[in-house]
Amino acid sequence: MLLFLINIAGAAALLIWAVRLVRTGMERAFSVQLRLWLRRSSKNRGLAAGAGLVVSMLLQSSTAVAMLVSNFAANGAVAVPVGLAIILGADVGSALVAQVLLVRQTWLIPLLLVLGTALFLRGQQRRVRQTGRILIGLALIFVSLDMLRAATAPVMESEAALRMLSYLGADLFAAFVIGAIFAWMVHSSVAAVLLFVTLVAQGALPTEAAMAMVLGANLGGAMIAYVLTLAAEPEARRIVVANLVLRGGGAAAVVLGLRFVEVDLTWLGETAATQTINLHLVFNAVLCALALPFVEVIARLAGRFVVTPVADETAVVSALDPSALDTPSRALANASREMMRMGERVETMLIAGQRLFDTWSDVSAEAIRTNDAAVRKTHQEIKLYLAELNRHELDEETVTGAMELSLLAANLEAASDVLARNLVELARRMDLEGLNFSAEGRQEICDFHDRVLANVQLALSVMMAGQPDDARELVAQKEKVRGVEQKLQRKHLRRLHEGLSESIETSNIHQETLRVLKQVNTSFAMVGYPILAETGDLLSSRLSPAEN
Numbered sequence: 001m002l003l004f005l006i007n008i009a010g011a012a013a014l015l016i017w018a019v020r021l022v023r024t025g026m027e028r029a030f031s032v033q034l035r036l037w038l039r040r041s042s043k044n045r046g047l048a049a050g051a052g053l054v055v056s057m058l059l060q061s062s063t064a065v066a067m068l069v070s071n072f073a074a075n076g077a078v079a080v081p082v083g084l085a086i087i088l089g090a091d092v093g094s095a096l097v098a099q100v101l102l103v104r105q106t107w108l109i110p111l112l113l114v115l116g117t118a119l120f121l122r123g124q125q126r127r128v129r130q131t132g133r134i135l136i137g138l139a140l141i142f143v144s145l146d147m148l149r150a151a152t153a154p155v156m157e158s159e160a161a162l163r164m165l166s167y168l169g170a171d172l173f174a175a176f177v178i179g180a181i182f183a184w185m186v187h188s189s190v191a192a193v194l195l196f197v198t199l200v201a202q203g204a205l206p207t208e209a210a211m212a213m214v215l216g217a218n219l220g221g222a223m224i225a226y227v228l229t230l231a232a233e234p235e236a237r238r239i240v241v242a243n244l245v246l247r248g249g250g251a252a253a254v255v256l257g258l259r260f261v262e263v264d265l266t267w268l269g270e271t272a273a274t275q276t277i278n279l280h281l282v283f284n285a286v287l288c289a290l291a292l293p294f295v296e297v298i299a300r301l302a303g304r305f306v307v308t309p310v311a312d313e314t315a316v317v318s319a320l321d322p323s324a325l326d327t328p329s330r331a332l333a334n335a336s337r338e339m340m341r342m343g344e345r346v347e348t349m350l351i352a353g354q355r356l357f358d359t360w361s362d363v364s365a366e367a368i369r370t371n372d373a374a375v376r377k378t379h380q381e382i383k384l385y386l387a388e389l390n391r392h393e394l395d396e397e398t399v400t401g402a403m404e405l406s407l408l409a410a411n412l413e414a415a416s417d418v419l420a421r422n423l424v425e426l427a428r429r430m431d432l433e434g435l436n437f438s439a440e441g442r443q444e445i446c447d448f449h450d451r452v453l454a455n456v457q458l459a460l461s462v463m464m465a466g467q468p469d470d471a472r473e474l475v476a477q478k479e480k481v482r483g484v485e486q487k488l489q490r491k492h493l494r495r496l497h498e499g500l501s502e503s504i505e506t507s508n509i510h511q512e513t514l515r516v517l518k519q520v521n522t523s524f525a526m527v528g529y530p531i532l533a534e535t536g537d538l539l540s541s542r543l544s545p546a547e548n
Contacts, residue, residue: 179216
């Protein structure tokens with residue numbers, strides 16, 4: 001029995017990790033393109049649902065799509081009804097992924113492993129290496145499913161195990177809850193569904209129990225995004241809450257139907273495994289089809305369950321504890337916490353500043369200036385705190401750490417200053433002069449802003465976790481953003497040569513806005529340099545070509 005549990009646990013762990021491997025590879029290779037695609041699909045809800053479906057299949061995660069969409073909604077790039085349509089499509093895409101991954105083709109495993117390893121080890125470009133990572137992850141998914149099949153084979157010979165598992169067939173509500181909890185714990189409804197369907201295919205689970213657990217995985221998958229966005233903006237939470245009620249409530253209703261209504265499920269397929277996986281797909285497809293025409297109404301109703309939090313600035317207490325100065329490691333950690341607050345304030349300013357170009361608001365502009373004043377104040381406090389720390393006897397590592405924190409704080413303050421002074425002033429000029437960007441120019445600025453915002457959020461993640469891979473990507477993005485900015489400047493000049501009146505009227509504002517955003521990106525990219533210098537990933541003049 002112990003050996004059986006170890007084999008099951010090992011196969012499940014490999015499955016969870018392999019699904020994550022594919023998702024992270026896709027995010028690292030194509031995250032910018034996927035973000036732009038999702039945001040540009042907001043023209044109508046049908047296109048939005050289709051984009052959500054495709055992106056979810058590529059990422060193998062509807063939760064990842066939900067987090068992207070919630071970020072878009074928080075900064076006003078996507079309306080709540082459109083965001084809900086994207087997530088409904090993503091749920092269908094997640095179900096389709098499970099269908100594809102359950103196709104058993106043993107010859108694919110060695111082929112994917114050979115190709116994936118060759119691309120990852122020999123590829124010179126980051127995207128090529130990450131494609132190799134994706135192929136290796138797909139191969140390991142198939143391997144883990146084969147391990148599950150082999151591990152569960154002895155169950156058919158154990159009467160005690162069969163009696164224990166048959167209990168779930170009689171208590172569908174318990175199976176539903178177990179499925180939801182498991183999907184939430186592993187943070188992947190795809191991995192949970194693959195596990196449950198494989199178990200029922202081997203006869204280790206009763207058909208009704210497997211169906212209830214798969215439906216529970218839908219609730220658990222929706223819960224993941226709900227928990228991760230508890231502190232998000234109300235617009236973002238409205239989308240996630242609406243999806244949770246639709247997907248979780250719909251799944252619970254179907255379980256009730258399975259429990260109390262006699263239904264012939266043979267139309268879903270001939271085998272228990274086929275019926276279970278097809279039920280998962282049909283449930284999400286029907287839910288999307290029924291809810292899509294009413295996303296506006298559903299979004300309004302969801303707003304009633306989302307309370308806008310009231311900011312309490314008086315509750316914020318500085319982490320710069322003077323008593324910690326006698327313990328340098330604690331003092332540096334305290335300074336790092338305050339720097340995180342600086343970074344989060346600048347992120348808020350960046351989001352709010354972009355909205356001013358569409359609709360000028362004196363209140364929003366003043367809020368940006370207030371945040372800038374708070375950032376400058378925090379920067380001054382960090383400098384004085386680290387200066388006081390340097391008066392103590394410190395080792396070389398601590399002195400270096402204090403200097404790096406001081407420089408990073410200065411970079412964050414510089415980003416705040418350029419947003420509060422330059423970006424706000426550019427938006428104000430647009431409003432006072434009654435100007436509008438050309439349609440193409442506005443699209444370019446929105447796309448560039450989204451790219452910079454993604455890098456700012458990556459920088460905050462690097463500040464918290466200090467992962468070398470993320471730091472490498474952050475620094476690499478600095479060069480990419482510079483190249484994109486130059487490309488957009490050239491496109492703008494071509495529009496000027498063509499005599500487009502809107503481009504001529506807003507020429508200086510357009511070019512200066514791009515420069516401001518590039519400066520903000522550069523300031524946050526500096527977060528990655530100390531980490532890469534420590535790991536030896538930096539050459540004297542550029543990023544080294546070391547493998548990821």
